[in-house]
Amino acid sequence: MDIKKYIASGILEDYALNLLSEEDRYAVEQNLAKYPEIKAELEAIQEALGTFVQAHGVPVSDKLSSDILHHIDQLEKAETQVENEINNHPIRTWVAVLLILALIFLVYLIFRNQRLDRNLVFAETQLVEQQNQFGTLRDSIDILLLQLEAVREKCEDVVLLKGTAKAPKSIAFINYDVINQKTFLELIDFPIPPAGKQYQLWAYVDNDPIKIGGFDLNSPSDTIIEMLHVEKVNGFIITLEEDAGIEQPTQSEMYAFGRNKKLE
Amino acid sequence: MEDSAIIELLKKEPKKAVAEILAKYGSALLGVIQRIVGSREVAEDVLQDTFVKIWKNAASYHSEKGSLLNWLMSIARNTALDLVRTKKYQKGKQAQPLDKALFNTMQLSEEMYITDVGLLKAVDQLDRKTREIIYLLYLQGCTQIEVSKTLDLPLGTVKTRARQGIRQLRVLLKK
Numbered sequence: 001m002d003i004k005k006y007i008a009s010g011i012l013e014d015y016a017l018n019l020l021s022e023e024d025r026y027a028v029e030q031n032l033a034k035y036p037e038i039k040a041e042l043e044a045i046q047e048a049l050g051t052f053v054q055a056h057g058v059p060v061s062d063k064l065s066s067d068i069l070h071h072i073d074q075l076e077k078a079e080t081q082v083e084n085e086i087n088n089h090p091i092r093t094w095v096a097v098l099l100i101l102a103l104i105f106l107v108y109l110i111f112r113n114q115r116l117d118r119n120l121v122f123a124e125t126q127l128v129e130q131q132n133q134f135g136t137l138r139d140s141i142d143i144l145l146l147q148l149e150a151v152r153e154k155c156e157d158v159v160l161l162k163g164t165a166k167a168p169k170s171i172a173f174i175n176y177d178v179i180n181q182k183t184f185l186e187l188i189d190f191p192i193p194p195a196g197k198q199y200q201l202w203a204y205v206d207n208d209p210i211k212i213g214g215f216d217l218n219s220p221s222d223t224i225i226e227m228l229h230v231e232k233v234n235g236f237i238i239t240l241e242e243d244a245g246i247e248q249p250t251q252s253e254m255y256a257f258g259r260n261k262k263l264e
Numbered sequence: 265m266e267d268s269a270i271i272e273l274l275k276k277e278p279k280k281a282v283a284e285i286l287a288k289y290g291s292a293l294l295g296v297i298q299r300i301v302g303s304r305e306v307a308e309d310v311l312q313d314t315f316v317k318i319w320k321n322a323a324s325y326h327s328e329k330g331s332l333l334n335w336l337m338s339i340a341r342n343t344a345l346d347l348v349r350t351k352k353y354q355k356g357k358q359a360q361p362l363d364k365a366l367f368n369t370m371q372l373s374e375e376m377y378i379t380d381v382g383l384l385k386a387v388d389q390l391d392r393k394t395r396e397i398i399y400l401l402y403l404q405g406c407t408q409i410e411v412s413k414t415l416d417l418p419l420g421t422v423k424t425r426a427r428q429g430i431r432q433l434r435v436l437l438k439k
Binding site: 013017018060 | 292294333401423430
């Protein structure tokens with residue numbers, strides 16, 4: 001930048017006389033900060049204008065000077081007094097007490113809110129877990145119902161076996177298909193047998209028990225099992241027996257029983 | 265007291281700074297105000313209001329934004345112009361237009377209350393028209409257009425003569 005040319009342009013005089021636009025003033029101020037020669041030149045211009053102002057001054061009397069300073073002094077005293085009155089007013093104490101109480105209450109509310117938030121998160125977690133469990137259970141039931149439907153489609157005759165006092169919640173269905181000569185056993189909610197024992201399904205023909213198969217429920221596929229088909233069955237029972245099996249059912253170990261109502 | 269010392273005082277002890285400003289620049293500010301409001305009595309009231317504003321706004325002055333005198337003059341000018349623009353004042357002056365009022369007060373610019381003979385000689389050597397231009401622009405805060413209308417001069421001439429006037433003044437003050 002050619003500083004001499006910039007100074008000779010007259011822009012600094014225009015700046016001092018406030019003849020520049022905002023944009024031009026800003027540009028001059030940037031150069032003032034950058035170049036000490038430009039700043040010195042502006043100061044010289046302002047000094048000359050200051051002299052011009054002084055030359056056109058009107059003397060201030062001692063009384064006027066004294067009145068102005070006295071007036072400012074009075075204003076300062078009045079402001080200080082008002083400030084002190086505000087600071088020492090009893091209402092300030094009450095306001096302070098109320099603010100402290102409000103603050104304590106606010107802190108209590110924040111803590112309470114945090115505790116409720118924690119409880120809510122815990123409850124939500126539990127709900128999600130229960131929903132998942134319910135979903136799993138529901139899926140299992142759906143699978144079972146599908147399996148049951150499939151079997152029922154094939155068989156016309158179904159014998160219901162109700163759980164005895166040993167397994168009151170247990171139910172079994174015998175899909176007794178006399179046309180195709182097929183027997184399927186469907187188990188619902190039977191307890192897992194203890195080690196060394198297994199369930200036996202018995203068919204009664206003319207009041208004589210015939211052993212038609214054993215199962216131990218150790219795998220999910222055991223819930224619907226194809227058994228030996230026997231004709232003219234009056235009823236079925238399920239007992240819990242030794243692994244080796246026996247030829248007669250142990251009546252005291254009966255878990256479920258049901259009659260074939262078609263033959264009654 | 266130097267301006268730099270007054271500026272320091274403005275930040276720490278505004279009331280003391282006001283006393284220093286009154287002693288150093290009081291007459292200059294009263295001159296500016298009186299030529300805007302026209303009456304000595306009113307000008308003294310406006311000067312008091314001006315110094316109250318200086319005292320209250322002491323913390324807002326920053327030297328980067330211009331010289332101390334510039335800042336003081338802008339407060340004095342604005343306080344005087346605010347009064348001149350009020351309906352009450354206009355009524356008292358029979359609704360005299362502002363540019364007319366400025367022109368009339370120009371007559372007062374002929375008066376100078378300088379005790380320094382060297383300074384008097386320097387300013388007196390400026391030609392009357394140039395003195396009027398600088399006076400209206402700098403002391404009364406008129407715009408270039410207002411000066412052009414008041415003195416019936418082309419806009420460009422106002423600016424050129426103002427620049428030349430300042431340069432001439434600097435040369436005269438150096439002598």
